[in-house]
Amino acid sequence: MGAANVIPGVSGGTIALVTGIYEDLINALKSFDKKALNLFLGGKFNELAIHVNAKFLVALLLGVVLSIFSIAKLFAYLLVVHPTQIWAFFFGLVLASVYYVGKTVEVWTLANRSFFILGTIIAIVISFTNPTPSANGNYLFVFFCGIIGISGMLLPGLSGSYILMLLGNYKLLMVDSINTLLSCIKQLATGDVSFLSNTEQSNGLIHFAIFLLGSVFGLLAFSKVIAWIFKRFKNSTISILTGFVFGSLAIIWPWKKEITNPNILDRHGEEMVIGYERFFPSQLDQTTLLTFLCIIAGVICIWGVEKMAENQSK
DSSP, X not given: OTTXXXXXXXXXXXXXXXXXXXXXXXXXXXXOSHHHHHHHHTTOHHHXXXXXXXXXXXXXXXXXXXXXXXXXXXXXXXXXXXXHHHHHHHHHHHHHHHHHHHTTXXXXXXXXXXXXXXXXXXXXXXXXXXXXXXXXXXXXXXXXHXXXXXXXXXXXXXXXHHHHHHHTOHIIIIIIHHHHHHHHHHHHHTTXXXXXXXXXXXXXXXXXXXXXXXXXXXXXXXXXXXXXXXXXXXXXXXXXXXXXXXXXXXXXXXXXXXXXXXXXXXXXXOEEEEEEEEOOOSSOOHHHHHHHHHHHHHHXXXXXXXXXXXXXXX
8 A cells, every 4th residue: 555655546445455455455544533532542552552453553554654665765766667567466456456356346237337337427528637737725624634635545446635626626735745844844843833833834734634634534434425335335435436446547558758747746746637538559569568468467467466365365
């Protein structure tokens, strides 16, 4: 999941679904409720750890953190040096996962097939939608962005960052407000609190705080909604999630040219990618063959994960 976060358009939810931990993740997140708060306030930490499935969350968090400092850095480097091949690898991962995730649906009824098609259409429409050109700093809208952004990260096939771009607030919330926060922390470390009287910096901090609040609210609320739906309509839920994953293949298609917007810069000051011009290779050269091999490598990785899971369950 940590490695997937460096690939634009690939959500951590997709990897969680592919590896079979999605339901465990959702159930663990929804367990941060009133009972968890009472156990914490009562000092019953052992019971709290069991209630929130702390072993699972700690193991997952450790994997994500380790990935950020290892595999994710490698993927980030490869995305710059060999973008087509790294996109192809993830394309293979997601492509194979559609089959293996779809296999978990007990019966592919007409209704489940309809949910799959619906999920596919939604993901494709989102992938071809152009971002809103201007940011909206309204506090209520920023809170809404927090809810929607984190919900997108939880849903397989949908990227929270990409949804924020569509809403027009990616730069405001993921670049400007975070840069402001880091700048204020550096000032505070030197004993400088002048940022409190700086209107621009104060607004940046307020936007970050409201966005964070919306994200936490969305994380807890949305996980409960998904868990409730998963429990009562498991096959239909997996069907539409499989559709989301299948539709996301349009975003991670390996052969594409980036479309950037000079008015939207990322945290590194580089033009933000707002879309892609997709194409199919016109000739079968060495680079194209290598790209196909990367797709196959991604498929084999998912096959290997599934075989490991089968052996563990025996």
